[in-house]
Structure formats: C-alpha cells, structure tokens
Amino acid sequence: MKVLISGGCGFIGSHIVDRLLKRSDIELCLVVDNLWTGRKDNLHHINDDRLKIEIRDVETFASDVLFDEIYHLASPASPPWYMAEPRRTIESNLIGALRLLDVLKPGGRFAFTSTSEVYGDPRVSPQPESYVGMVDCTGPRSSYDESKRCTESLLFETLRTKGLDLRVVRLFNVYGPRTRPDDGRAVSNFITQALAGKPLTVFGDGSQTRSWGYIDDIVDGLERYFWLDKIEYPGPLNIGNDREVPVLDVAKYIANLFGGRMIIQHPIPINDPTNRRPDLTLANKILPGWSCSVPYEEGVKRTVEWFREEMKLSKVG
Template sequence: MDTNDAPVTLVAGGAGFIGSHLCQALLERGEHVVCLDNLQTSRATNVDDLIGHPRFTFVKADVIEKLPATVTALTRRITRVYNLACAASPPHYQADPEHTMLTCVVGTDHLLRLAEQSGARFLLTSTSEVYGDPEVHPQREDYRGAVSCTGPRACYDEGKRAAEAMALDFARLGRADVRVARIFNTYGPRMHPDDGRVVSNFICQALTGDTITVYGDGSQTRSFCYVSDLVDGLIRLMDSETVGSEPVNLGNPNEMTVSDLVTRIVALTGTTAQVDYHPLPVDDPRRRKPDITRAQTMLGWAPLVPLEEGLSRTCTWFAQELRQADRMPLLSVAAE
C-alpha cells in the first residue's frame, strides 16, 4: 500500500469466505484496504489475487490480541472498519469455543476502540443465529430470538449477541458510528470445502460421488444468499446515512427445505450418490427466513442472483478446488 494520506478501510476477517469477496469489491471501488486475519479458519489463498495490489495490505494478526503496530499506525487514516472476524460454521466455531467467544467480544471491543480513536464508521457482521431456533417466522429485526445460552452453539450465538450489544452501546454513547448486519445463510466460491455447511457439504459429496449427508429429515428450511449479493448489502449498509441504530437483516427470503436443496444440487451435478440421514444437531434451527423489509426500504437492497445460477457457479468453483486438492471430482457441472 502506498504511504500517502489516502483514507483506509480495515477489513477484519478479510481472508475469509465473505471477507475476501468484500476486500475485492472494495478495491474495485477504489478504496485502500487493509485485510486483518489470523488465518485460523480462513485461507491465505482467498486473497492470493489481491496480494501485490497497490491498494491492498495483508496483516496476519488476531483481533483478540492487541492490534499490531502496522494497523494502529494507520489510525488517523482509517475511515471505515468492517468486523467480519469470527469462525462462522458450527464445526469451526465449536472447535475452540473460548476463542470464538473472545473473538466476538474482546475482538469487537478492540476494533470499536480503533474506530472511536480514528473517527471511523464501524460495521459489525452479526448473524441470523441471534434468532436461535426461531418461534417467529419470518425473522424480523425486532424479534429477540430463542437462543440457548448453554448449548454447544452458544459460544457463537451469544458471542454475536454480546457483540451487537457492545456495538450499539458505543453508538448510544456517541463513541462510534455503528452499523450492524445480521447475515443469513450465504454461499458461493471460496467457501471452505470442510466447513460443515449444507451447500459446501452437498456439493463436495455430490461431485465426488460420496454419500450425501443430511442432518434431520430434510424438512428444515434455510434461505440462501449468493455472496456477491451479500457483499453489495454490506457496502450499502456501510454507505448508508439513514441506518445506524438498529440491526439490518441481509439474506435471501427465498425459503426452501434442505431436501429441495439436495434435489437441485443432484440435478446440477448428475450424481447418483445416495442420501444418508443423521440426527439433527443440538439447537440446530428448524426454520430460517429473513424479513428484509428494512434493507429494501432503507438501503434499496435485495438479492439478485437466482439460486440455480449461484449454485452452478459454486459447483464449478468446487470442482476446480477438488481437482487442485487431488480429490478429483467424478462428475461435471451442468451449464447454467
């Protein structure tokens, strides 16, 4: 990155699945981007194409620790802070629940204080998991959720709820200009093949001819948003002058069953793999669908990429990944 006085955007968790797409989009907008990531669950290869860009800097560091000098030295130039730092898939965030909770709480505190010192606008990426296994459907931002504070998902669910509380307290006290996005299921290229989420699981199993593993009976629902749509929503939220005191749902309201998702991926890949059913994990939500009225009204945002198109792009990307990892896919992907 150059050493002039150009404004800087900090993206914590910028080497992750969503974070890397966000960094790329911000660079395309002409922003100077500092990507901060500890690479615990993200991958350096996600930002390989950005390394060497004159307006991009990668800093390996953990937000639960004191922020490194390479970041604090830029304090007076930092105008925007995106906090995407946290493992987001259950197998990953449950592998080290203490670190997950500390990332949500201590990490958010560190980044909020940086935003306070720099006068930067701050955006927290929260999650639809704050609604728990919802008793209200679809989920609106004023729904307070049905979350287990003692179960195996609590490190993430309660961590994000605490992060929201802290961010909005900073806003109420006038210490930072805050935005909170509640992200629903997102998919697309650069998902980790082993992250345990349904889209990546089903696609990889279908491409390699493995048994497709469904947890529960397949009747539980999700709403899947393609990553480019989600990134557009995050940038619009950060840019917005009218949203700041309330969380905003970002997701695709096109609800479908997990069984329907399997059917679509089977059709795309032509797999003959069998489907194997396992018990539903503890506290796994049975229904999930965002009410995006607030995002539509205040941001002019709605997802645009059709599911079939997004799944086709994602299948193609995973097929290439599997070849590079010597996990040769047995199947090709149907054309869009």
C-alpha cells in the first residue's frame, strides 16, 4: 500500500505518521509538507525507509504514482497563523484537496481532517454533526472556517456524483506534545508563558468554553476511523473530548502548576466562539469503546513536560 499524508510534519499529522508506520501493509508513506506550520523535528525520531518527505506546497502537488490512501491534514489550525495568510489557508485546504483527489487510486480512501470551526459560534450545545453552524463568511476567521466547509462540500459532492471511499472528521481543540511553541492557541500559549515566567494572557473574561482533546486520545479515534475499524460511514464525524471547560479554568490550573502565575486579560477577538462541545452520539456508535480518557489536568502536565524538554533542547541547539 502506498499512502500519502499532507501536513505530515505538523502537530497532528506527525502523530498519524507514527501510527501509519506501525502497519506492515504499507510500503510507502509519503509526507507532503511545506513546513509553514509543520516542523521536520516532529518526524526526526523516525528511522524507517518507507517514510519519504517532500517539502513542498500541497496545492501544487502532482505525481505519476497513485496512492491507495490519502490523509489530507495540510492546513494551519491556529487563528494567528491562518489570519495572517488567509489566501494560502484556502489554497492548502481546498486546492490541496483537488490536487490530492487527482493522485488517489480508483477505489482508494480519502481522509480529511475538518474542524469544529465549521460550526462557527454555535447556538446549539453540544454540536451534533447535523448542526449546520453559524459562520460569518466575511469575517476575519473565515478563511479557515470556509475553506474547511468548502473542502467538505467538494468531498461530499465528489462522493455523491462519482463515488469515493471517504472519511471526514471534525476535530475539536486538540492539544499536546508537538504543538509549536509559537502556535498561539490557549493551552500552548499558557504553558509557554508559564515556562518563560510571564503572566498568562486570557482573551476576554475567559468564560468562553472549549473541549480540550489530548492528542493521544484523538489519534486513537482517528486511527480507528481512518483505517483500523471496518466502517462504511463517510462522515462527517465529530472527534473530541466532550468535557467542556472555560478557558479561564485552564489558565488558572496552569498558573497554579507553576506556583501561581498572574493571569491578565486581553481584548477578545472578533468572532471568537463563545462555546464548543462535541455531541459524541455518533462517534460512540461508529467507534464503540473509544473515548477520551486523558483529562485536561493530566494532559496539560504531559504537555508541560514535553515543552520543558523542547525548550531545553532549543536552547542547547
């Protein structure tokens, strides 16, 4: 089997690569990544001849080789990153998907990591997959939200008109080891701030909630849905932790871990979602027995340890 993973040097992508390489049926695992937000270091620990890395934009990818399975993860996922380069965000998601569909073997599987951001600022909680969302398509977060939505449309419409072995997940606030220190999202921000001895910055009053999914739990779910289990359902499928926690609680928890750092408030960005929590009814049915077992208190500790090592290494390096 030849598999391709776009964004394989990224936070989630690199964990998927680890899991793929445990499979004995794979002869080629091609990572396509332009290192925009991904980092080669995330795959540095792998010593496996089947892994090939092409440093390039997925939106111009072409190949004579056709792939049995394609995992399309190439996209920035943190607001400061995608808001700085909205055009490129749309191109990596949507044009990336178009280019990758062109190199999928007939009958091959196409998996796409969409996002809970397709729900925008939801008026329904928890959010089931059938909820159509509240996204302002002209707003400053729209390049990410709309490029994910439009890529979902492309894939489900391809399924409807031509047939496609499709797997679409909507991921909810994933965190953990291999997040960039300068990622810009809450958990990693709080940790890097705390490690640097700085105050923790919360946007607004911190009452906005998120459902924090620890990377190992999330990748367990992805692995089962993408290739381990025999599943016919093409998606969309919510994958996340359904314990909803206000951002301020996480900030306080991390501040306390470091003996009491100060927490300061910054103005809340436009269109920042007020709440976010997956309805996991469908996930429980499709992936029986799967659940997020790492509470944020534990996941945060593991992430702190990883960042501590990482920052030591980067000082040495």
